[in-house]
Amino acid sequence: MHCEHRSVRRAIRLRSKIRSLGLLAGLLLFFGCSPNQSEPDANAQTVAENGSPKNRVAALPPGQQVDSPQSPAAGESDAQGSSTAADDAEELVPPPPGAADDTTAEDGQSKTGFPLADPSQNRVRINDGTAPGQQTLPAKLNDRALRDDLTPAELSQFLQDADRDMQLLSSGKTGIKDEVEIAEMMQAIARKKLEASLMLKKHSDASDTQRVEGIRGQLQALSHLAAMGDLPSANALEALAKENLSAEDPSVVMDSRIVLIGFAIDSLQAGQEGAADEIVSLVSDLTQNPSSDIPAVMIMGQARQMLSRYGQIDQAVAVREKLLSLYGNSSNTLVARIAAEAAGVATFDSTDRLLAAILKNENVALARWTDAVLELIDESPDMSAVQYLAGAALRLEAAGRDKFVDETYSILDEQFTDPDAATTREIQLAQDARQARQKVIGRIFDPEGLPSVEGTDIKMKDYRGKVVLMPFWAVSFPTSLQIIPMLKQIRDQHPEKVAIVGMNLDAEGAPLKEFLAEAEMDFPSYRSVSSATENVANPVALQFGLVSMPFVAVLDQESRVVALDFTGETVQKTVRALLGSNP
Template sequence: MRNQLSMCPVSAGFVWEVCTKSCLRSAYFAATLAVFCVAGCGRSDTGDVATNPETDLATAAEEDTTRPNEQPQSYASVQGPGQTENSNNLPPSIAGPANSTNDVTRGSTPVKDPGTVVETSQRTSVPYDPGLQLKTDLTPAQLVDFLGEADRELRALINGQSGITDPQAAESEMRRVVALKRVASQRLMEHPDVRVPDRVTGQRGFLQSLSHQASMGDLRAAEDLQDFAEKFRDDPNAELRSDAQLVLIGFAIESLRHGKDNAAERVLQLVKELMDDERPVDVASLMVLGQAKDTLLQYERVDEASEIRELILAKFGDSQNDEVARMAAMIASSGFSQAGSAIERLDQLRQQFVDDARLVAEESTTSSPEVTVPMWTEAVEAVVSQSADLLTAEFLAGVALEAEVVGRGDIGDATYEILRAKFSDRKDALGRVSRTALKARENRVNVVGEVFDPDLPSVSGKPLDMSDYRGKIVLMPFWSTAFPDSLMVLPNLLEIQKRYPKQVEVVGMNLDVEGTSVSGFVEREGLDFPSFRSVSDPSAEIVNGVAYRFGAVTLLFVAVIDQEGRVSHLDFSGGDLMSEVEKLIR
């Protein structure tokens, strides 16, 4: 995780945890912005400054921020069990990495207590640490470093990595560090030798500090926060301007909750200002936009909420990152009952055609389907017209595959055609999902009838050649150690082989990534059938060539290969393949 001059690139889950559990404790500030609970304003550990918030958002959607092994380093100059005479009895804090010049210190010439702090003696058995202190007469560069250190302290406290287990002690320390951050930010803003970029860092740190304090119930800080944000609402610096706009959106949301006149219109106006900015909106901002939309819906301001929903989709719907587009789609679509009703209707039809197909299979009878293609197409069109986003495309791709599995190829064909017509030409994540589903289906159709004779090594390292199995039926499960359930079909395959030992063989296709101990897995699980080894590369355009050729988009997946070495049938239901084998034996 980087600490840098931008919204801190953390996961949505982390932002939500911070919002709901650590900072937004005051009812008045239930809508105060998530971004200022985690945003960093100091230099990163490498001295980098964020330049691409869109990249940060993509990273945030994928990054796991709960790193149990990422512990702050300790100062070499940590004081002993007592504070220094100048410590002013400030509560202790966790240790953090020191800079080389020791300008950020612990227990050495701290500033006077910048705020009232409640002390508590309940701590863990971790050795006593007098905590982060702010020296006087720091240069602008040293103040920037201090702000980075303060952000690391806050992050450790929020993540529960501070060594403080008592909630009151943790809150007390958080208040103290935030107060120090505010003082350091103000000094940086007002320093006579400060450069413009560092002054902006101070301004952003000051805004963040006020937001922290306001979220912990400091109403004076709340008043100062609103004034400060209004002052920089149109600032030339994009990051500072965005920070200020987000704070004002939070205040506007609170005004809406308190029934103030024109609050809904102000929320929408501020959101439009934020979204019209050339600077890409990051993950914390996206969370706030979702909160604004949800609050408007809560107070039955559907028109304004719908506008924000469309703004979110317009900004992120064409993202090149699947996770970003998916997160935006989830945030944008939640709470809209009309779209939800359409999805629910479609899912009811899906469940109905699946149940009907299973009933027909169990009774070995034929009957007119209750879910017709026109009925299904109408329901799909209703969903697409209301919610044309990544989640919709993924849902439709999954349903089309399920229709193939249960023998409703007509519904599958209709669904694939809608994906082709509505989404396949798009250049964003939604288009990629649709094209992937369409290409996989095309490959599944085309591979049937082809001779399959791969030039691949075996898992065991022993020679393995499909030509050795001519004259026999080969059942080929695609499997991976990362997905043990991919071998759930194995008992059925082995049972078929046991019934027809001279006519059927089981030969697997392993799809694990490079470096996986596949042979170790085979030994532990007692797998006694041979397998080809087709190495997957998640960074490649085609992750696995064999899976791509077969159109395998899910595990469970079994290829049935006939006596001539041709692909006869593909199954991804996990069902009994005895009937397919017996067709070939006859």
């Protein structure tokens, strides 16, 4: 999937929000949120600002008290530097279970059991964990089990509150600003949501409706965890979705189908044969369901976009037609508007067809591409057109169609001239990245001084005489890992002549150890730490002009960069050329 420009910076900023369930279903089901909600929570801001009477900590067992100092007195101002976790390095934590039944603060205001939604003057705080024996909020939440005696209604409420807290975290309304801390908190809440969902599904007193809610919560929680790079959760999610395709409840079937479409999109991006037809098959059986309409529209829109991007035009048209037939005239104006945007304008589809023809080496005149680009910009003179054309230029670059790339950027420069506009900056970033990619070709790459993910030294001189395949990857971008099996296959065909040396781009605090313990990464990787706050998000990514993933640098036997591949389509050909007549 194209991450589009500044993808590394965006990856870090959006780790906890999960932009795609590369495992796409994570975000989509999050939009659907609680099984009791039919559309996104429009009251999230009100909850964040005014607090909520819902009480979550009642679900935690007694005997696990949280030692916490007194809350800041009402009226203490932000100017004093004591109102946010970022300012005073303190974390928000649930109050002791014994205080959970009291929903009235000393000043008479309503307060919540889980303070992410509390007014700042009523928040319960503890030290950030630097003092002996204390833990961070995510650690505390992970350590505390749900009570065994919770009723189905209480479990249902817990699921809704977990969704609300995740919405608040993703919207940046909690005062927690550290990206790693947000990601850890999102993961901790998702695990509690999974635990509560399983309890509700199996509860002997649960009604059929509540059991359905438990199943849907389980799907959603696994989606959140899978999208955060948890491989066992991804496997469990896919198995659960397949199991529930024949469920009696239509909302469970709908959620399961959405999840499987997300996995099919992953397969498409990984080059799996038949993935495009599988997407169409799954989409064709979608039906309207108020509780899942917005996630369905979004997954169909993403499917259409990916199918078009990978040249599967007939399948993209089929998905677009299904999307519009189901939701184009929806009585819900929000759903209808999102459907129209997700379907895209007809010009995008016609441009996709022409792009596919150019990429197939067909004899397409440059003038035809020029006309198509101008028509697209005329119909959609906005960021969507700019990002689409920048992505098209990247694919054309990968295919060696340089004159088409030059023409694309020439037209973009002519049509978007406002130096202060976001579109102009996006175009400039794309061109800067292209120039970086051009400059790195032919240069010897030896990142001496960079650590490795394993903690051992990696020396490029040890690989002299071998072709080196260098995938750039990050746990926060599951799409970046989809090309690994193909690279291993190439290496295993020439074990004495080809090696894999990765380049990890995750931010500080990423769960690399956990990931490496579960994944089959049988090759070393350098570690170039990314940052969302530095002027340069990642110097190595900048040097290579990385704007999308997957991304593979191919180095020759002298460690010279000879090719960059961002589609997976040219690596094999490049390796064969380097090995020559003696593979």
